[in-house]
Amino acid sequence: xxxxxxxxxxxxxxxxxxxxxxxxxxxxxxxxxxxxxxxxxxxxxxxxxxxxxxxxxxxxxxxxxxxxxxxxxxxxxxxxxxxxxxxxxxxxxxxxxxxxxxxxxxxxxxxxxxxxxxxxxxxxxxxxxxxxxxxxxxxxxxxxxxxxxxxxxxxxxxxxxx
Amino acid sequence: xxxxxxxxxxxxxxxxxxxxxxxxxxxxxxxxxxxxxxxxxxxxxxxxxxxxxxxxxxxxxxxxxxxxxxxxxxxxxxxxxxxxxxxxxxxxxxxxxxxxxxxxxxxxxxxxxxxxxxxxxxxxxxxxxxxxxxxxxxxxxxxxxxxxxxxxxxxxxxxxxx
Numbered sequence: 001x002x003x004x005x006x007x008x009x010x011x012x013x014x015x016x017x018x019x020x021x022x023x024x025x026x027x028x029x030x031x032x033x034x035x036x037x038x039x040x041x042x043x044x045x046x047x048x049x050x051x052x053x054x055x056x057x058x059x060x061x062x063x064x065x066x067x068x069x070x071x072x073x074x075x076x077x078x079x080x081x082x083x084x085x086x087x088x089x090x091x092x093x094x095x096x097x098x099x100x101x102x103x104x105x106x107x108x109x110x111x112x113x114x115x116x117x118x119x120x121x122x123x124x125x126x127x128x129x130x131x132x133x134x135x136x137x138x139x140x141x142x143x144x145x146x147x148x149x150x151x152x153x154x155x156x157x158x159x160x161x162x
Numbered sequence: 163x164x165x166x167x168x169x170x171x172x173x174x175x176x177x178x179x180x181x182x183x184x185x186x187x188x189x190x191x192x193x194x195x196x197x198x199x200x201x202x203x204x205x206x207x208x209x210x211x212x213x214x215x216x217x218x219x220x221x222x223x224x225x226x227x228x229x230x231x232x233x234x235x236x237x238x239x240x241x242x243x244x245x246x247x248x249x250x251x252x253x254x255x256x257x258x259x260x261x262x263x264x265x266x267x268x269x270x271x272x273x274x275x276x277x278x279x280x281x282x283x284x285x286x287x288x289x290x291x292x293x294x295x296x297x298x299x300x301x302x303x304x305x306x307x308x309x310x311x312x313x314x315x316x317x318x319x320x321x322x323x324x
Contacts, residue, residue: 010303031315054236055231056237057227065218069216085311090256097288098221102299107302108312113312115312117323119260128289136262138266141269143180145180147274148184150270
């Protein structure tokens with residue numbers, strides 16, 4: 001989580017992400033905004049719509065990633081940068097990893113989010129120390145066929161890897 | 163990540179999650195299936211549709227969570243259990259945390275997923291040691307107004323907290 005020296009273009013993108021986040025509050029959404037940029041072009045934007053859409057996964061970053069994939073007709077965003085008004089929560093950072101973006105840029109951090117009443121920092125802590133800090137119990141159920149789907153996957157010769 | 167002694171009902175739910183995951187491979191999706199259960203009733207199911215829907219966030223758990231929220235007309239799944247054929251990746255576990263489910267049950271684990279070619283374990287490692295193990299650079303951009311959206315949020319008296 002080191003600090004970068006941002007270019008003028010990066011600062012412009014971030015200013016837009018913060019503007020999207022701020023105006024989204026007036027629209028009844030959460031205070032978060034994000035963009036996906038490729039080759040200097042804004043491919044997609046997203047704002048937090050958790051309570052508006054009744055969808056706990058509708059964070060700005062997830063919406064921007066999904067929208068960019070639709071725009072580009074792909075499930076891989078290599079060559080793209082995720083620009084977000086706030087440090088992505090673990091859900092959003094992992095979404096960015098699965099989307100294979102090249103870089104993530106953020107402005108406010110997890111401590112700023114915590115000060116505003118959001119669980120981003122607590123959830124990062126849960127990943128660092130799941131035994132004591134995870135708010136939700138996570139248990140393995142012993143199943144003799146637990147790898148049945150992976151066996152089917154390995155046996156499928158025309159599978160689409162991702 | 164302790165091991166639970168599963169009840170008969172829990173084993174039945176898990177058998178269905180594994181069946182969904184396995185048949186999903188035939189349908190061209192990834193080898194993952196999930197359910198949301200409340201009071202013994204299956205509220206929603208999900209299967210991995212990353213390559214089918216061109217959506218890197220379309221993991222079985224995320225789809226099941228979104229579908230359950232639509233079915234129940236809420237953005238909070240307290241009282242619900244997430245049952246998934248494989249240990250949720252960080253995106254899916256954090257989705258479950260944001261959704262406020264009571265518990266998460268899984269069968270195969272992150273090592274099984276890694277053996278089948280998926281990045282779940284690598285992404286968990288990235289959260290434990292982001293400086294050396296995160297495959298994607300994550301940088302903070304210094305912005306004087308980085309908390310503008312949070313300030314707007316604090317000032318909104320009719321906000322919907324989540």
